[in-house]
Every structure is written in C-alpha cells, then in structure tokens.
Amino acid sequence: MRISQKAQPGLSPALTIPARKKMNLRQAIWRERWIYLFIIPGLIYFLLFQYLPLLGNVIAFQDYSPFLGFRDSPWIGLDNFRKIVTDPDFLIALRNTIQIELLQLIFSFPAPLLLALLLHSILSDRVKRVMQTIVYLPHFMSWVIIISLWEQIFGGAGFISQILRTQGLPPLDIMHNAALFKPLVVMQSIWKEVGWGTIIFLAALTTIDAQLYEAAALDGAKGFRRLWHITLPGIRHIIVLLLILRLGSMLSVGFEQYFLQRGAVGPEAAEVLDTFVYFRGIQGGDWGFATAVGLVRGVVSTVLIVGANWIAKRVGEEGVF
Amino acid sequence: MASNDFSAELVTTQAKRTTRPIWMEPPSPLAQVSKALILAAIAVIMLFPFVYVIAVSFSSYNDAVRGGLILWPKNPTLDAYRAVLEGGVVLRALQVSVGLTLFGTLAKMVATIMLAYGLSKPNVPGSRIVLFIALGSLLFSPGIIPNYLLVKELRLLDTYSALILPGLIGAFNLVILRNFFMNIPRELLEAARIDGASDWQILWQITLPLSKAVLAVVALFYGVGIWNSFFNAILYLNDTSKWPIQVVLRQYVLQGSAIPTVVDPGQPPPPVQTLQMAILVIATVPILLVYPFLQKYFTKGVLTGAIKG
Numbered sequence: 001m002r003i004s005q006k007a008q009p010g011l012s013p014a015l016t017i018p019a020r021k022k023m024n025l026r027q028a029i030w031r032e033r034w035i036y037l038f039i040i041p042g043l044i045y046f047l048l049f050q051y052l053p054l055l056g057n058v059i060a061f062q063d064y065s066p067f068l069g070f071r072d073s074p075w076i077g078l079d080n081f082r083k084i085v086t087d088p089d090f091l092i093a094l095r096n097t098i099q100i101e102l103l104q105l106i107f108s109f110p111a112p113l114l115l116a117l118l119l120h121s122i123l124s125d126r127v128k129r130v131m132q133t134i135v136y137l138p139h140f141m142s143w144v145i146i147i148s149l150w151e152q153i154f155g156g157a158g159f160i161s162q163i164l165r166t167q168g169l170p171p172l173d174i175m176h177n178a179a180l181f182k183p184l185v186v187m188q189s190i191w192k193e194v195g196w197g198t199i200i201f202l203a204a205l206t207t208i209d210a211q212l213y214e215a216a217a218l219d220g221a222k223g224f225r226r227l228w229h230i231t232l233p234g235i236r237h238i239i240v241l242l243l244i245l246r247l248g249s250m251l252s253v254g255f256e257q258y259f260l261q262r263g264a265v266g267p268e269a270a271e272v273l274d275t276f277v278y279f280r281g282i283q284g285g286d287w288g289f290a291t292a293v294g295l296v297r298g299v300v301s302t303v304l305i306v307g308a309n310w311i312a313k314r315v316g317e318e319g320v321f
Numbered sequence: 322m323a324s325n326d327f328s329a330e331l332v333t334t335q336a337k338r339t340t341r342p343i344w345m346e347p348p349s350p351l352a353q354v355s356k357a358l359i360l361a362a363i364a365v366i367m368l369f370p371f372v373y374v375i376a377v378s379f380s381s382y383n384d385a386v387r388g389g390l391i392l393w394p395k396n397p398t399l400d401a402y403r404a405v406l407e408g409g410v411v412l413r414a415l416q417v418s419v420g421l422t423l424f425g426t427l428a429k430m431v432a433t434i435m436l437a438y439g440l441s442k443p444n445v446p447g448s449r450i451v452l453f454i455a456l457g458s459l460l461f462s463p464g465i466i467p468n469y470l471l472v473k474e475l476r477l478l479d480t481y482s483a484l485i486l487p488g489l490i491g492a493f494n495l496v497i498l499r500n501f502f503m504n505i506p507r508e509l510l511e512a513a514r515i516d517g518a519s520d521w522q523i524l525w526q527i528t529l530p531l532s533k534a535v536l537a538v539v540a541l542f543y544g545v546g547i548w549n550s551f552f553n554a555i556l557y558l559n560d561t562s563k564w565p566i567q568v569v570l571r572q573y574v575l576q577g578s579a580i581p582t583v584v585d586p587g588q589p590p591p592p593v594q595t596l597q598m599a600i601l602v603i604a605t606v607p608i609l610l611v612y613p614f615l616q617k618y619f620t621k622g623v624l625t626g627a628i629k630g
Contacts, residue, residue, distance in 0.1 A: 028444070035439050036439070039439035039448065045489050047454070135363065142567055144551050145549075213342070277464070290466055
C-alpha cells in the first residue's frame with residue numbers, strides 16, 4: 001500500500017502520507033474511502049435484514065395490532081409470556097416438538113453413522129462412490145418435492161395403495177394417518193438427510209491412522225474389537241460435535257416438513273413450535289403472543305447450544321466455539 | 322434383479338480393483354452377501370420414488386389407470402406434460418421460478434462479491450467489525466414474525482424482492498469468497514494499484530477472473546436455494562399469479578386442487594396421478610441436471626467446514 005503511494009506522490013495530494021510513520025484513523029479511512037462503496041451496501045443489508053428485525057420482538061410485550069403499529073399498540077408487560085404455559089395449543093406443539101426431536105435423536109442421528117461404517121467397510125471405491133451418489137440425491141430437493149414424492153408412494157392414490165387395490169385389498173393411506181405421523185416424519189428425515197451426515201462421518205473415518213488397525217490385528221483383535229476400540233474412539237469427537245449441534249436445534253425440528261403435512265394429519269399430530277408461531281401469529285392475528293413464544297424458543301435454543309458446548313468441553317471434547 | 326447386479330459388481334470390483342490390507346482377515350461369504358443385499362436395498366429405497374414418478378408421468382392413460390409397478394413407460398407419451406403446460410398456471414409458475422432463480426442468483430452474487438472484496442482488502446479501518454456483524458447473524462435468527470413485519474413495513478409484500486432481499490448475502494458464502502479473495506497473491510494486486518487501477522478495475526480484471534471456479538460454486542448453491550425456496554413465497558406473496566413452481570406443486574399435489582388442463586376434445590383427459598407426477602418431474606429436473614456438480618463441490622465444502630472441528 002505504502003509503496004504505491006510513494007510511487008505516485010504527485011497524482012493526488014490527499015493520498016500522500018506525511019513523514020510520520022503512523023497514520024491517524026481519519027487518514028486511513030480517507031485513503032481507503034473508495035473501498036467503503038463496496039462494504040457499505042452489504043453492511044446495510046446485514047443491519048436492516050438481520051439485526052433490525054430483532055427489535056421487532058418488542059411486540060412480545062405488547063397487545064400488538066397491525067393497525068396501531070409498534071408505537072400505539074398497548075404495552076402489557078409479561079402478560080403474553082404468562083399466557084404461554086396455560087395455552088393448550090402451545091402445550092400440544094411443545095409436546096409434539098419434544099417427542100419428534102427425541103425420535104430424531106434416537107433414530108435419525110445414528111443412521112448416517114451406521115451407513116458410514118458400512119460404506120467404510122467396503123473395499124471397492126467404485127461401489128462406495130455409486131452408493132454415495134445415490135444417498136446424497138434427496139438432500140438437494142426441497143421439502144415440497146420430497147413430500148410430494150412420498151405422497152405418490154404412500155398416499156391414498158399412491159403406489160402402495162394401488163398394489164393393494166390390484167390384490168383386492170383396501171387402500172392404505174399412510175400420509176393421512178395422524179397415528180403414524182411421527183414415525184413417518186422420522187423416516188422422511190432419514191431418507192432426505194442420511195447422505196449429509198454420512199459425508200462427515202466418512203471423512204472422519206478416513207483420518208484414522210491405518211497403522212492402528214494393523215497393530216490391533218497383529219495383537220489378535222478381530223473385526224468387532226477393532227470397530228469398538230479403534231474406529232469409534234477415532235471418530236468420537238465428530239460424533240460429540242454433531243450431537244451438540246443437534247441439541248442446539250432441539251426446539252426447531254424444522255418448519256416446511258411439518259407445515260406441508262399439517263393439513264393432512266391435523267394440528268393435534270403435526271403442530272410444532274415453528275408452525276405454531278406462524279399459524280397463531282400471522283394466520284391467527286395473535287401477534288404479540290406468537291412472538292413471545294418465538295422469543296422464548298429462540299432464547300432457550302441459544303442456552304441449549306451454549307450449555308451443550310460447555311458440557312462437551314468439561315468432558316474433554318472440543319466444542320463448536 | 323437389482324440385488325444380483327449389485328452383488329455381482331461388488332464381487333468383481335473387489336477382485337479386480339482393490340487390495341485388502343494383509344493384516345485383514347478374508348471376509349466371510351455370508352458377510353459379503355449380506356452387505357451387498359443391504360446396499361442394494363438402500364439403493365432401491367433411495368431411487369425407487371424417482372424412477373416410479375418419472376415412469377408414470379410418461380405413461381399412457383391406460384397404463385397409468387391400470388397402475389401397479391411401473392418402472393419404465395411401456396407406451397411413452399408426453400400427454401400429461403402437454404396438458405399441464407397448456408393449462409397455463411404451471412407454465413407461468415415455471416417462468417416465475419426460472420426468472421427468480423436467474424435474477425436472484427445474479428443479485429446475490431453481486432452483493433456477496435462486493436462485500437467479500439471490500440472485506441478482503443487489508444488495513445481497511447472498520448472491516449473487522451463489519452465481518453463480525455455479518456458472522457454474528459449466523460448465531461441467531463430474528464424469528465418469523467419480526468421478519469414478516471419488516472418486509473411489510475418496507476412495502477415489499479407481493480413483490481419478488483421479498484423473496485430475494487431478506488436473504489441477499491449468506492454469511493457462509495461471504496466467508497468462502499472473502500477467504501478465496503484474500504489468497505490471491507498480494508503482489509498481483511499491488512502491481513495493478515501502482516499502474517493506477519481502481520478497486521473496480523482490480524475486482525473486474527484480476528480478482529474475478531482468478532476466482533471463476535469458486536464463483537461458479539457459490540452461484541450454483543444460491544441458485545438451488547432459490548429454486549427450492551417455498552415458504553417465503555407462501556409468507557410474502559398473496560397474489561397467486563406470482564407463485565413459483567414449488568408453491569404450485571404443493572397446491573396441486575399435496576392439497577389436491579384441480580389442475581387446469583387443456584385436452585383435445587374427444588380424448589380422455591390424462592389421469593390426475595400422471596398430471597401430478599408431471600408437475601413433480603418439472604420441479605425436480607433442474608436439480609437433477611446440476612446434481613453432478615452439486616455433489617462434487619458439496620462434498621468438498623462440507624469437508625472443509627467440518628474437518629476443522
């Protein structure tokens with residue numbers, strides 16, 4: 001930078017540096033003034049669309065009405081928050097969210113680990129590559145496409161019902177069955193996202209030193225003992241890391257997957273916290289209350305992820321931050 | 322059938338291409354067969370819905386109504402596609418989605434490149450704070466209602482800007498581009514500066530041509546994101562004529578609305594099932610087309626992000 005300015009001292013007097021070694025801040029800013037044309041639009045974007053809306057959460061403390069706006073809506077203190085614990089629809093949404101998240105933790109969390117271990121045990125690179133190409137595919141599809149595909153297979157007019165019909169049996173509409181909804185969404189999540197987790201676990205598996213396996217084999221450790229004593233400890237940090245991220249998103253099971261199927265099985269089975277905020281607030285016009293629910297959810301999520309991170313560090317693992 | 326192909330391939334490739342480390346026990350035939358069967362089952366479960374839907378969408382009226390296991394259209398026809406596209410709504414939604422994806426990707430790329438370039442320049446007072454602000458947005462989200470109220474206050478409801486502006490710059494993509502720009506040799510940029518090049522000229526003539534590959538990747542991911550985006554259209558667009566293909570797909574396939582079609586008089590209209598599948602295929606094809614590139618870069622991207630942890 002300095003070289004360039006020494007090389008052209010006569011061109012623009014404002015740019016020349018005084019004999020002092022250190023420039024003061026104003027001079028530094030003036031020297032770089034054109035680059036701020038690149039930075040300021042992006043800065044405005046982040047402040048306007050990512051930070052300013054945070055202030056919108058004040059309506060959680062108001063009996064907000066769109067006609068009165070922020071300024072004229074009456075302030076009601078913590079009333080919205082007090083209402084939360086007694087609202088029956090909220091309790092249903094909370095129950096569904098926790099149940100689904102626990103099912104996801106038990107079934108969809110280990111699924112990519114199992115698949116990665118299976119793929120890792122295959123020696124042929126070509127089979128491995130083909131399988132990876134196949135399992136990543138649904139990750140890039142929108143939830144609308146995924147649910148539509150499932151509807152064509154499991155819906156009332158879908159493939160399975162058609163097969164049953166040709167056998168003279170009644171159709172089986174799995175997609176509109178409230179009792180089956182929770183296992184169904186877990187299966188959908190596994191089907192869509194198993195590839196993503198597999199990539200990470202596979203990469204972690206390849207970082208394990210092959211000499212460890214050789215040494216263990218020479219000591220007489222067979223396949224399962226090598227898995228238990230070398231493979232799993234070798235990828236433990238990645239497992240813990242992904243578990244932390246998972247816990248951090250404990251209260252957000254996702255939105256679109258539930259929004260899209262809520263109509264088919266009803267809110268009793270499919271309402272989760274995110275959809276609750278949307279339907280109660282934007283659809284139902286109970287703005288202040290829904291915002292309060294969203295705010296509590298956001299704060300609890302942040303606490304969860306910071307807490308999980310802290311625990312991970314306490315037990316000697318690396319955290320996310 | 323499929324499982325036989327697979328196990329056959331597994332066995333031959335193992336014999337041909339790979340060597341087992343000497344310390345590893347030879348696998349038992351039982352283990353090998355069961356692994357091959359599991360892999361084949363996974364492959365079928367992942368691929369069957371796609372194959373089935375594509376095959377039925379091209380099937381003739383009689384075949385589709387008869388139903389059953391259709392993996393390849395026996396009497397292939399474009400009837401369903403013609404009927405759906407001539408009905409108007411789907412074609413319109415398709416145009417909206419294509420236009421949104423192209424213009425949206427362009428807008429996001431311009432915004433992200435400018436900020437990334439600005440933040441990649443060393444010794445700019447305040448640039449650290451701006452980077453910090455950008456990354457901070459990853460830690461929390463303002464929530465759906467405050468976002469909606471902001472878009473409403475800005476009078477962006479029922480405009481396409483509402484689908485692009487709120488997510489204009491992805492912090493993650495910003496960091497990727499900034500890091501790439503910072504790795505461009507300083508001497509190159511200094512030399513241009515000595516020759517009197519402005520920041521615009523340096524960005525346009527040196528930085529961007531050197532970053533073609535990473536720009537392509539970021540643009541690809543932005544594009545896929547816009548094509549797949551669904552809920553922001555539900556939230557911000559009341560005018561149904563502005564709906565993109567994902568929303569129309571939901572309307573016809575998941576909500577079961579009647580699909581407006583144009584069919585020749587005297588011909589039986591294509592069954593609803595094939596019409597739905599045709600729309601589904603139309604919404605899916607662009608992703609399938611770019612999938613080979615996506616997979617290649619996606620793997621790399623996830624790895625650079627994850628391995629550090």
